Amino acid sequence: MPAPAEDPILEVADMHHAFGGLHAVDGCSFAIARGALAAVIGPNGAGKSTMVNVVSGALPSQRGRIRFDGSDITGWVPHRIARRGLIRTFQISREFGGMTVLENLLVTAPDQPGERLWNALFRPALGRRRDRELVSQALEVLDTFELYSLRDEYARTLSGGQKRLLELARAVMAEPKLLLLDEPMAGVNPALIDRLGRHIQRLNAQGITFVLIEHNLEVVERICDHVVVMAVGRTLATGRMAELRRNPEVVTAYLGGGHLERATG
Amino acid sequence: MLLPPIIYEIATLAVFFCIYNVMTWGLNIQFGAAGILNFTYITFMAIGAYVAAVFSLPPQTPGTGVTYVLGLNWPFPLPQVMGGVAAGALGFVVGLVALKRLRSDYLAIVTLAVGSIIYTFVGNFTQLFSGWDGVVGVPEPINNWINLDLNTYEIFYVVVVLAVMLLAWFFTHRLFASPLGRTMRAVREDGDVAEAFGKNTFRIRMLAMVLGCAYAGVAGALLVGYTGAFSPDGWTVGETFVIWAVLLVGGRGNIVGTMLGCFLIVVVFVEGTRFLPTGFLSPNLVATLRNMVIGGLLILTLRFRPEGILPEPRRHFAEIRKGSPEAERAGAS
Amino acid sequence: MCARVAHFDLRDQSGAPLNLVPLSIGFGLVTASVLALASLGLTLQFGVTNYVNFAYGAFLTLGAYLVWQISSGWGVNFIVAVVIAALCMGVFAVVAERVVMRPFTRRGSALFFLLIVTFGLSLVLDNLIQAIWGPEYQTFSLPSPGPLHLGPFLLTSYQLIVIGVAVVVMVAVHLLLTRTTVGKAMRAMSDDSVLASVSGIDIERITMLTWFLSGFLAAIAGIALAVTTVSFVPAFGDGFLFIIFAAVILGGIGQPYGAMLGALVIGVATEVSAVVIPAQYKGVVAFAILVIVLLLRPQGLIATRGKA
Numbered sequence: 058m059p060a061p062a063e064d065p066i067l068e069v070a071d072m073h074h075a076f077g078g079l080h081a082v083d084g085c086s087f088a089i090a091r092g093a094l095a096a097v098i099g100p101n102g103a104g105k106s107t108m109v110n111v112v113s114g115a116l117p118s119q120r121g122r123i124r125f126d127g128s129d130i131t132g133w134v135p136h137r138i139a140r141r142g143l144i145r146t147f148q149i150s151r152e153f154g155g156m157t158v159l160e161n162l163l164v165t166a167p168d169q170p171g172e173r174l175w176n177a178l179f180r181p182a183l184g185r186r187r188d189r190e191l192v193s194q195a196l197e198v199l200d201t202f203e204l205y206s207l208r209d210e211y212a213r214t215l216s217g218g219q220k221r222l223l224e225l226a227r228a229v230m231a232e233p234k235l236l237l238l239d240e241p242m243a244g245v246n247p248a249l250i251d252r253l254g255r256h257i258q259r260l261n262a263q264g265i266t267f268v269l270i271e272h273n274l275e276v277v278e279r280i281c282d283h284v285v286v287m288a289v290g291r292t293l294a295t296g297r298m299a300e301l302r303r304n305p306e307v308v309t310a311y312l313g314g315g316h317l318e319r320a321t322g
Numbered sequence: 323m324l325l326p327p328i329i330y331e332i333a334t335l336a337v338f339f340c341i342y343n344v345m346t347w348g349l350n351i352q353f354g355a356a357g358i359l360n361f362t363y364i365t366f367m368a369i370g371a372y373v374a375a376v377f378s379l380p381p382q383t384p385g386t387g388v389t390y391v392l393g394l395n396w397p398f399p400l401p402q403v404m405g406g407v408a409a410g411a412l413g414f415v416v417g418l419v420a421l422k423r424l425r426s427d428y429l430a431i432v433t434l435a436v437g438s439i440i441y442t443f444v445g446n447f448t449q450l451f452s453g454w455d456g457v458v459g460v461p462e463p464i465n466n467w468i469n470l471d472l473n474t475y476e477i478f479y480v481v482v483v484l485a486v487m488l489l490a491w492f493f494t495h496r497l498f499a500s501p502l503g504r505t506m507r508a509v510r511e512d513g514d515v516a517e518a519f520g521k522n523t524f525r526i527r528m529l530a531m532v533l534g535c536a537y538a539g540v541a542g543a544l545l546v547g548y549t550g551a552f553s554p555d556g557w558t559v560g561e562t563f564v565i566w567a568v569l570l571v572g573g574r575g576n577i578v579g580t581m582l583g584c585f586l587i588v589v590v591f592v593e594g595t596r597f598l599p600t601g602f603l604s605p606n607l608v609a610t611l612r613n614m615v616i617g618g619l620l621i622l623t624l625r626f627r628p629e630g631i632l633p634e635p636r637r638h639f640a641e642i643r644k645g646s647p648e649a650e651r652a653g654a655s
Numbered sequence: 656m657c658a659r660v661a662h663f664d665l666r667d668q669s670g671a672p673l674n675l676v677p678l679s680i681g682f683g684l685v686t687a688s689v690l691a692l693a694s695l696g697l698t699l700q701f702g703v704t705n706y707v708n709f710a711y712g713a714f715l716t717l718g719a720y721l722v723w724q725i726s727s728g729w730g731v732n733f734i735v736a737v738v739i740a741a742l743c744m745g746v747f748a749v750v751a752e753r754v755v756m757r758p759f760t761r762r763g764s765a766l767f768f769l770l771i772v773t774f775g776l777s778l779v780l781d782n783l784i785q786a787i788w789g790p791e792y793q794t795f796s797l798p799s800p801g802p803l804h805l806g807p808f809l810l811t812s813y814q815l816i817v818i819g820v821a822v823v824v825m826v827a828v829h830l831l832l833t834r835t836t837v838g839k840a841m842r843a844m845s846d847d848s849v850l851a852s853v854s855g856i857d858i859e860r861i862t863m864l865t866w867f868l869s870g871f872l873a874a875i876a877g878i879a880l881a882v883t884t885v886s887f888v889p890a891f892g893d894g895f896l897f898i899i900f901a902a903v904i905l906g907g908i909g910q911p912y913g914a915m916l917g918a919l920v921i922g923v924a925t926e927v928s929a930v931v932i933p934a935q936y937k938g939v940v941a942f943a944i945l946v947i948v949l950l951l952r953p954q955g956l957i958a959t960r961g962k963a
Binding site for chain 3: 359361425430431434435443446570606610611613614616624625
């Protein structure tokens with residue numbers, strides 16, 4: 058596994074973001090190697106969610122820089138960052154409820170000429186042709202996620218677990234270089250955690266870099282090869298989960314508000 | 323050639339039906355597809371009507387008390403196109419201010435405010451569109467070439483309006499069925515998530531806003547061509563409401579649903595009740611009661627059948643899976 | 656709003672000509688007072704319920720018409736009529752919420768349904784008012800007030816009363832919010848409704864009381880508006896509505912002190928602007944302020960996190 062310094066796909070340097078007087082992120086820096094299956098962990102209030110929002114462009118970085126895949130993306134708007142290949146998901150499932158499962162996947166795919174007004178009105182064949190490709194692609198993805206039978210159901214009718222799978226499937230259709238998953242295992246039953254974990258590993262093997270924001274340390278230990286620990290808005294330590302468990306600073310940070318010693322998060 | 327009066331009554335209903343269809347499809351694009359709350363939709367129709375009027379009217383004659391700008395006496399279809407363009411442009415400006423905020427109530431408030439301001443402005447600034455009295459004597463489209471008598475022209479105009487309506491139907495359908503329509507719906511469902519997946523939600527909303535307003539403008543232009551006059555009496559908040567009712571009762575996101583809603587509310591309710599014997603009810607009271615019923619109908623629809631009579635169609639896609647016969651054919655093409 | 660007097664040669668008691676700007680500021684205070692009354696009702700309700708009531712203009716109108724009916728129609732003393740009408744509107748607002756809005760909030764319907772419903776309610780109410788009282792202009796049969804010179808200001812006694820009432824109401828609301836349990840509960844719900852509900856606050860009761868207050872203030876604002884504009888018609892509350900919105904948004908939606916501040920700014924600005932632009936376009940000034948606020952600082956002067 059290449060060390061982050063050699064070929065980082067994501068580099069966060071001295072990120073700051075404060076809400077009024079509250080410094081949610083206070084000088085956070087880390088790097089993620091291309092192809093890594095990484096995690097960002099830390100006790101509550103460490104600033105992880107804010108960091109995700111800043112990286113994805115939803116919040117501005119008030120100081121510091123962010124580099125992604127060779128470009129400086131600091132200050133970019135979210136849709137531009139997403140088109141560059143950095144896709145993030147949200148903590149609670151946010152499917153497009155009024156659209157079918159299949160449509161949820163179709164809409165996130167990039168390069169659809171039918172999205173341009175002129176083509177939509179005067180050259181519909183272009184959109185239809187690309188749709189045919191995307192449909193077969195989406196059906197494959199749905200198949201691997203075992204959601205094929207639900208393809209024509211409205212997304213809001215899915216169960217909680219199915220929505221989680223849909224989140225990931227939909228994100229995959231966006232052809233991401235890096236997937237930033239915000240607490241993908243939160244509130245998910247153990248069987249589904251297993252399935253999700255295996256999907257993530259499979260997709261990682263196909264070349265997608267993953268960064269998981271997670272509280273479930275057992276999963277992190279099982280599937281992640283690189284972990285960044287955040288506390289009080291900064292990077293505390295990085296490395297493999299096993300080493301971090303022995304790091305006294307990390308242990309102290311967690312003893313304040315988390316469960317580092319136990320096997321599950 | 324004079325036909326029985328019932329024909330002319332039907333012709334009037336048909337004209338209003340087509341015009342309201344076009345208008346409601348525009349709102350359907352704004353709200354049904356993109357989720358934009360425009361509470362002053364009628365203002366864009368009014369602008370379309372006024373602009374079409376001043377483009378088709380000859381220069382103002384002093385001493386008549388009717389004052390307006392331009393007066394270029396242009397032929398069909400140019401004034402109508404300009405009406406659509408003007409309304410679209412206004413929609414663009416309003417969108418610039420209001421669509422950056424993602425919260426629905428702010429947009430609704432701004433549109434309401436814009437409507438109020440433009441109404442006051444047009445009414446008071448008489449040089450623009452003759453103030454509260456409005457413009458009159460708008461020439462009938464195309465009639466300068468073919469010169470029909472008034473009665474035949476009424477029938478002829480039905481054909482004109484129907485043609486525009488069919489054109490609008492064609493393009494609206496294409497839009498809704500296209501990937502752009504799908505993206506609009508995604509923006510409607512969850513703008514933040516759409517943005518996180520690479521969609522420029524501001525641009526998408528602006529597109530829906532401008533298109534919808536342009537539809538309203540064209541509809542207004544067609545209306546003024548038929549009635550020959552337009553004044554601020556013709557655009558009250560109640561009018562915006564009728565269009566919202568048509569949209570929501572008929573079925574938002576459904577093009578045919580709009581036509582159904584239009585038929586029910588415009589033809590049966592609004593125009594149909596015009597023909598009711600007034601008896602002991604003054605026409606004013608009938609209008610007031612009618613508005614109340616429409617308002618009540620709207621609230622009840624939202625309460626018990628929010629998707630409308632004909633809900634948004636569920637989209638199906640032809641199955642093309644690897645190894646299937648369709649895939650072979652598609653791969654070969 | 657207040658009559659424009661710029662073309663007259665006004666002089667104060669000593670005979671020296673009056674300066675137009677302080678004069679307009681005086682009128683501005685009257686407008687600001689009416690606005691403050693109206694804005695408080697709207698912003699308090701928004702703070703607690705988290706959606707805008709587009710029927711609020713109709714509430715103002717209905718309040719004014721009720722006062723007219725009770726005082727001019729049934730011969731009841733004017734002040735008593737105002738109190739009765741305000742109480743009625745308070746009850747009406749509670750009933751309206753329960754019957755019309757509650758089915759949607761309970762279901763967790765999307766925000767835009769609620770907004771359309773309140774919009775629909777405004778249409779129904781406007782037409783109901785017109786059906787009952789007719790579309791013609793109405794006036795109050797009150798004795799004509801004489802103008803009073805107060806320093807650089809020239810106001811009628813009614814206008815002064817309106818200012819006085821507004822001040823009293825603002826102080827009362829301030830005391831309500833800071834000294835009473837109900838008021839503190841309202842503030843808590845406005846700041847963080849989730850936290851408020853788990854802190855043992857009776858959401859139902861506070862919501863009901865907030866709506867009552869909203870209707871009550873709407874009636875008082877409505878009558879104040881009607882008195883200061885001399886005559887009124889079924890749609891007049893709606894025409895004023897967006898100016899109320901401007902004040903509320905400028906101050907920060909959901910913020911009562913913001914609403915007072917916003918009302919002051921908009922009230923004075925619109926009247927002072929009448930010195931240079933024709934009086935009919937006063938609304939444009941309010942609109943311009945609204946646009947500027949939305950472009951530059953949409954959360955308003957006093958922001959609440961998560962509301963804008």
